Every structure is written in C-alpha cells, then in structure tokens.
Amino acid sequence: MKIALLGAGHIGETIARLLHGSGHYDVTVFDKNAASLQPLAAEGIKVQTIENVGPGSAALVRGFAAIVNALPYQLAIPAAHMALEAGCHYFDLTEDVAATKEIMRIAEGAKTAFMPQCGLAPGFIGIVAAHLAKSFDSLNDVKMRVGALPAFPTNALKYNLTWSVDGLINEYCHPCECIHDGEKIDALPLEGLEHFSLDGTEYEAFNTSGGLGTLCETLEGKVKNLDYKTVRYPGHRDLMQFLLGDLMLKNDQELLKDIMRKSMPATMQDVVLVFVTVSGMKNGRLVQEVFARKIFAERDGARPLSAIQITTAAGMCAAVDLFRQGKLPQSGFVAQEQVSLPEFLANEFGKAYQQSRQVESIG
Template sequence: MRNVAIVGAGKIGSTIADMLVDSGDYRVIVFDRAPERLAELNRRDGVEGVMIDIGAPGVLEEALRGQFAVMSAAPFHLTGRIAEAAVAAGVHYLDLTEDVASTRHVKDLARQARTALIPQCGLAPGFITIIANDMAKGFDTLHDVRMRVGALPQFPSNALNYNLTWSTDGVINEYCEPCEAIVNGVAREMPPLEEREEFSIDGILYEAFNTSGGLGTLCETLQGKVRNLNYRTIRYPGHAAIMKALLQDLRLAERRDVLKDILENALPSTLQDVVIVFVTVTGLKKGRLVQETYANKLYGREVGGSFHSAIQVTTAAGITAVLDLLSDGALPGRGLVRQEDITLAAFLGNRFGRAYAMA
C-alpha cells in the first residue's frame, strides 16, 4: 500500500482522496490550513487531514517524509512551493495547474530531481493533451489541431450562463494570462478571451475563446510538426462578452481579488454540471486530406458514497490515473514527465482513467 499526500482539501482534493481510498491501495494524508475542510475529511475512513502552514520554512518538506508522492490540489500560486518541497523531500510530484509560469518552474526543478515531476495531470491540460497527441500521431502530415474543453452548468440561469465548478483563482488566471498557440507554424502568444467561435453539439450552441494554459507542453512537443495548434475554453454564448467587460473595460484584471469576491458571492456552485471535450485534428493520411474529431460529454457520479460533479470526477480521475501508472512503473520514475508521454490506451485502460470512457 502506497502512502500519498494531497495538498488542498477543497472540492478536487477531497474527490482525489475519495478515489484513492476507494481503490484500497493508498493511504492518504491531506494537508490544508482550513480546519473545517479537514474536519470533514477526518470523518472519512482511510483519510487523515492535517492542518499545516505549507509556507513555513521546512514544514511541508518534513511532512512529506516517507510519502510515495504528493499531489497538489492547491491554488496555482502555491504550485512552485509544493514542487520545491517534493524535490527536497525526495518524493514524486503531480499537480493540476494550468498556470504557464508555474509549469515552467516545475520543469526547471525536474532537471535535478531524483524523482518524477508530472505537472498538468487534470482535464485541460491533462486528458485533453493525451487525446490530442494520440490523434495527431495517426497523421502523416499535421495541419491543424484544435482542442476545446468546457465545464458548464447543465441548467444555466444567470447572465454569465455559468456556475462555479472549478477554482475561482484558476478561472480568473486563465482569462487574464497570455495563451500559447502555434499559428502558421510559428509559436506565438495570443490574447485571452479573443478569437471567439461558435459551434453546436447535440443541437446545443456553444462559444469558445482563447484561455491560458490548456495546451500544457504540447506547443513545445508539436513545434515544427503542425501548422496550427490552439486551445479554447467552451462556454454558453454571451459569457465571453461579459467577462471582457469585467476584466478589460472595468479593469478588474488588475484587481483580481475584487473579481474573485464578486464571482464567489454572486455565482452559486453546482453539482449538476457537464464536461465537454472536443478535439479536431486535420492533416494528410496516405496523401489524402482527412479530419478526425473526438467529442465527449461527461457527467458527475457517486464516489466514496457521495455525489461529485463532472469537473471534480474528471479532474481527479486524471491525476489519480497518472499516479496509478507511476506506481505501477508504467511511467519514468525520475525527471519531467509530460502528459504526451502517457499513451491514451494506458490512460483509458487504467481503473481511474476509465471515468473518461465514451458513453
């Protein structure tokens, strides 16, 4: 049985803990600074919740001694601190971040690490990267790779057509930071909330627009191999226009704490959500121009005796599947491991990865 630590006892961290404990193969300890969250976790068999200040020198490093791995389910701005502690303690490290700067720091740390550092193990980046890379491998010549993901309420009921289903800090960050892309063969940074498009799935109209971080390391991997590569977040129509007004016209991009307070006090959370994964790859196969599309809708389900939302399940399934593959020796045990290094067959064949199975 493996000892695993989770930093962050929020919606995603608690779902990860439930999945790992249910498997019967992991002992789980969860670190957080919120006593009410830890009290809830401590009522569950097989999970120990411990309150620590991860910012205090040496505290997290000492707490990680004897663990097989640490999984970061904390806000993106803590990613670097947790990765540093993992390297110092000599334990494997996995995270869910979409923050580009944090991932670059993890990549730098991985050069000297004695253990595996695996960033971006969630939904996007994460599973979206694995599926897009797998599809791209089937082409002789790549033209376009378009990746679209959204976590949306099934029953939108406000002007934003949105409910809080994910980290508020994370959503604001991806709406504000530059977006990596490859355009006509050249790696570029694109502005967020731009290049809006509309499309339909099952008769429902959606919009998609640039957001930061969803490509993971795929820009670097496919540089020189693809003409166009981009990632956009899916929302219901009208969302992007309102967010641009808030962030740009009202300049709340410069006052993110204010915007966070507004969103968390105005938008309710919901467990009735749907995760949409939509990937289109175009290129040449045996001299013919071919387009292939992957489209999937995923919904919430019961884990550990309680119902979890679609974004909780898909995000937690991503990182637990990667942990399982690492534990089984199917992934390198040292240095940086990218999501593209994970085969789709191995991911979907994993007991946790099967949460992404097509309906």
C-alpha cells in the first residue's frame, strides 16, 4: 500500500519507521524541513520536501493510496481537502473538534475513506469505551480518562513537554463536548476537577477538549452521562487556570506556547495512563466495567521511544493496517468507534497496548 506521510516530527518519524518496517507499505514522508527528513532518508525511507499542504499541492500525492497526516492540528482541514482532490484515503491524529466536523462534511459522498483522530485520545480511548458500552443493556455513565505524564515530575506544573504544545494549549482552551443527564452540552475546559488514586499514585483529572472524538454523536440518546478528562498530577490544573485565566494568556496563546517551549524541558521518560469506566444495566443488575493500562517509555535499544510516541503511532498504524486488511469501511467518514477492540489489540501495531502493563488493582 502506497502511503504519503505528512510530517516528520516526533510522532511522524515513528509512524514512518513502523509502517516501513512492517514490509506492507511503500512510504514517502513529506515535510518542509529537509533536516527533519535526513534521518529517515538515511534508513532507506523515501522522503520529499513540501512547501504547502492543501488543494494546490494535491499533485504531489496523486497516485498514493492514502495520506497519513501527522502535521499540527491547524493543517488537518487543508490536508483533508488535499486528499479529496488527489483521490486518496485520509487518516490523521487531530484532536480539534472543529477540524473533525469539517472532515465529516468533506467525507460526505466521497469515494475514499476519511478517518481522523487515529491517535490516543481521541483514538484508542474511544475504541475502548465503545467496546465496553456494547456489552450493556442500557448505559448510565461512560467516563474516559487519559494522561501523558512525565515519569519524574520536578517543576511546579509537574509536567514536561511530551507532545505538541499547540495541541496541549488547544485542548485547554476550547469547549468540551459531553453528555450530562442525557443532554449533549459543552462543558468548560479545566473544570470538573476530580481526584483519584491508581497504583498508589495520586492524580487529578479535568475537562479538556477533543478527547471524546465522535462518541457524543454515537451515544447520544443511549447514555445518561459521557465525559472525557485529561489526567495530570495534583496542582497542575490550578496553575494552568492561573496562567490562562488570571494572567489572560488564553487571549495570547502564542506567547504562552513560546514561554512553555523555552522554559519547560521535553522528556522521553514518560508514562501514558488509560482509564475507562462504564456502568449500566446487564441482565437486570447495575454493574461497572473498567479498562486500565499504563504504557511506559522504551529506553532499551539504539532508538528510545517515549510512551506518547508508542501509543499515538500505534493508534495510527493500527487504523491504517486494519483498513488495508478490509476490516474498516472503505469510503466515507470512519469513526474510531467502528474499530473492533479485539482486532485492534491483535494487530501487529495495536499490540503496543496489549503488551503494556494492565492495571489490576483498581478501587
């Protein structure tokens, strides 16, 4: 399968190596930064520089079976239009709600498939929640919690950069879709603070945008309460609220991003926490089911991988691979909840989640 991969950044390079290494894909990586492409070219992966992403550059990717977009969320809509014009299938990692809704519109009547949100959250978390929900006669609560956290927090925010600063601030600043008492509403970001303990470690969780993917539309009218919250170490939310609200940096997000890039070190030593609870009625009884995983960075070998690289790249590669195998719709909009969790975990790429440590002791 011939793949045009857009973006050779932190996640894109990992996707490129995984797809290329599987032997099932002919991958060409496009990026505007030639220096970012050099390590991949040295490994025998095809690379090409690209100035702009959008309809005008569709000629560059015409003839490819699919576009895999690993660029920042702001380029999701132009990349989807590019795929439509070129006649390619389309996959991306976007967590942006507005971009996803526009891609749904672009996919209407398309002869090719459009599958955004193929990462961790949105992405894998929605696959898990939909799988658990299917086994209930009726649903009360679906709670989805995900955190990409430094393994060794040392600063006041108890946070290090593990992924895109653009995506981080975006999810902290936009309304959060959820279902409350059967009604679909928009909740405020950074609100809904809760605390919990897992494996002896204390965490907090709060509303952030985009993690639900399309589950609100899928489960509307079927669930009483549905929400997604980001997991952090205690105290993080209050400091972000101070920065975004009290210092009004919500109105100058580029300044905040610049400050974080300059003052907050990135880390490859991270852990990803996935925590989903679903409650409802089964055979006349009120029951709850839980799915919990901790995925750790891989420090062995010549090329260490962070936990967020592993989980995000695995989500994308598994989606593309299941599509190649004919296990997903081949045209129109494809939602994450259309992916079978058992098939995902059995996939050569999805096994990254299956082989992680399952958390058994949950109160």
